[in-house]
Amino acid sequence: MSSLSSTSVLPAAPALRPAVPSAVLRDVPRVLSIAGSDPSGGAGIQADLKSIAAHGGYGMAAITALTVQNTRGVRAVHVPPPAFLAxxxxxxxxDITIDAVKIGMLGDAEVVAAVRSWLEKVRPGVVVLDPVMVATSGDRLLQASAETALRELLPLADLITPNLAELAMLLGEAQADTWAEALEQGRRLAADTGATILVKGGHLDGAACPDALVNTGGLLAREIIEIPGDRIPTRNSHGTGCSLSSAMATAQARLGDWEASLRLVKPWLAGALESSGDLDIGTGNGPIHHFHHLATPGALPSPASPEVPPQQGLAAGDFAEVLRAETGAHLEAIHGLEFIRDLAAGNLPEKQFGYYLAQDAIYLNGYSRVLARASALAPTEAAQLFWARSSQQCLEVESELHRSWLSTRTVEPVLGPVTKSYVDHLLAASVSGSYAVLVAAVLPCFWLYAEVGQALHAEFLAAGAPADHPYAEWLRTYADEDFAQATREAIALADEAGRRASEDERAGMVVAFSQSCRFEVDFFDAPRLHS
Incomplete structure (x- = not known):
């Protein structure tokens, strides 16, 4: 399998400090929206609940205000008694453990005070604050007298998501005219609050629509993480800010990584804007299409649908080379692990191998479901068949090997924290709506295993293939030519998906792939830490 070997070793990306401990990340996070109601369904809690569901969460809502509005504007606002909100x-x-909370329209100072009092008593793992002050239509949604109270709430948030007008208002400054000015304002607000700021370029002029995460306290890999994007030409942007913030809260409760969450959410939001016209809602500023990534109810995927042409500038194999570069440092880290060295030598304690196989059996169960999802999203019949076969292979061949070994030993099948985080990451990619991102996320389980399996098997053969090696059967399985061929096919499909993806989507693919590589390293090291 020399054709798959890594040709360059890059330094590992700096590890991000997660805002949510991996032990509390969830497949289906319980997300509470504290926001106003929009009877037309495009913004407020209605948009939040759709975004939460679109990203695999269970949505709840506490209503801060009732509005009279439609796609053409806000006609009236009624704020119920703050005691009722409390x-x-x-x-x-x-009654319910809340994994993440998104805070939107608050209305007045008493409502802000009620939310603040509750937050100080019940502190969810993720708090996203969308400081709703002015609607896209220009309607004022926060009383001027409540601005001071809102500023005092900011330090309780993990992520703050103002638009450019709100960013300026929170700082008491003029609105930024350029992206550089907006980033500098984001830096100042981050320093003032200790929170991470999502600076959004949607209200700038021009064809570009970048976003950036800004944190001055060392919580991100870099102080400013910029993610480029293109402006989507549409009049249907009603509820975009609400939808983005609630999607970020949900993704973060699953991933524990703000950059990964934004790279997952941004392509979804772009697709929601691009397909918003399909909804045909209202005569004004219509809503985005939250569920654009799902098939039309009752419709069957058509294998004969025309393929999207590759992006200009990328030839076959080019994007695979981008991903190949990401594998180098992770493979080096894996080969340096004590677990791998002892496995190759045959002197790995049986307890550690048992823990590894038990975790792998649990992982493969989730992995098979994610591969089935890749099959459902795949754009061609050949890709659909490949991912479906791979899903079946997980359950029939690899899992049988695990069951055979584990059935003769006493191993407690308890879900480990690394296994859970890895599966959570894959499940999050599976609900992103992006086939390309999902394929990138599942690829390291093929690619890195094939590389490691080949190296271990070569070492096993160099030692004379000792008959008494306790893990020989496992080494042979992952050095099998059928698995090597499957790995080559998976790489080719990921390369094809990358060439057909947008720039944002390709960036999301690299992040998803790199994160899975990092989980592979942690997965191999987990038995040592567990013992």
């Missing part, structure tokens, strides 16, 4: 919040949190 009762809503207490009722939910007394």
């Amino acid at each position: 009762q809503q919040l207490e009722a939910v949190s007394d």
Whole structure:
């Protein structure tokens, strides 16, 4: 399998400090929206609940305000008694563990105070604050007298998502005219609050629409992480800010990594804007299409659908080379692990190997479901068949090897934290709506295993293939030519998906692939840490 070997070793990307401990990341995060209601369904809690569902979360809502509005603007706002809001919040949190909260329209100072009091008592793992002050239509949604109270709430947030007008208002400055000015304002607000700021370029002029995460306290890999994007030409942007913030809260509760969450959410939001016209809602600023990534109910995928032409400038194999460069440092790290060295030598403690296989059996169960999802999203019949076969292979061949070994030993099948985080990451990619990102996320389990398996098997053969090697059967399985061929096919499909993806989507693919590579390293090291 020399054709798959890594030709360059790059330094590993700096590890991000997650805002949510991996032990509390969830497949289906429980996300509470504290926001106003939009009877036309495009913004507020209605948009939040759609975004949460679109990203695999269970949505809940506490209503701060009732609005009279449609796609053409806000006609009236009614703020219920703050004490009633407090009762809503207490009722939910007394019964349900809240993994993430998104805070939107608050209305007045008393409502802000009620939310602040509740947050100080019940602190969810993820708090995203969308400081809703002015609607896209220009309607004022926060009383001027409440601005001071809102500023005092900011330090309780993990992520703050203002538009450019709101960013300026929070700082008491003029609105930024350029992206550089906006980033500098984001840096100042991050320093003032200690939170991560999502600076959004949607209100700037020009064809570009970048976003950036800014944190001055060392919580990100870099102080400013910029993610480029193109402006989507549409009049249907109603509820974009609400949808983005609630999607980020949900993704973060699954991934524990702000950069990964944004790279997952941004392509989804771009697709929601691009397909918004399909909804045909209202005569004004219509809503985005939250579920654009799902098939039309009742419709069957058509294998004969025309393929999207590759992006200009990328030839066959080019994007695979981008991903290949990402494998180098991770493969080096894997080969340096004590677990791998002892496995190759045959002196790995049986307890560690048992833990590894038990975790791998649990992982493969989730992995097979994610591969089935890749098959459902695949654009061609050949790709559909490949991912479907791979899903079946997980359950029939690899899992049988695990069951055979484990059936003769006493190994407690407890879900480990690394296994859970890895599967959570894959499940998050599977609900992103992006076939390309999902394929990139599942690829390291082919690619790195094939590389490691080949190297271990070569070492096994060089030692004379000792008959008493306790792990010989496992080494042979992952050095099998059928698995090597499957790996080559998976790489080719990922390369094809990358060549047909947008720039944003390709960036998301690289992040998803690199994160899975990092999980592979942690997965091999977990038995040592567990023992």
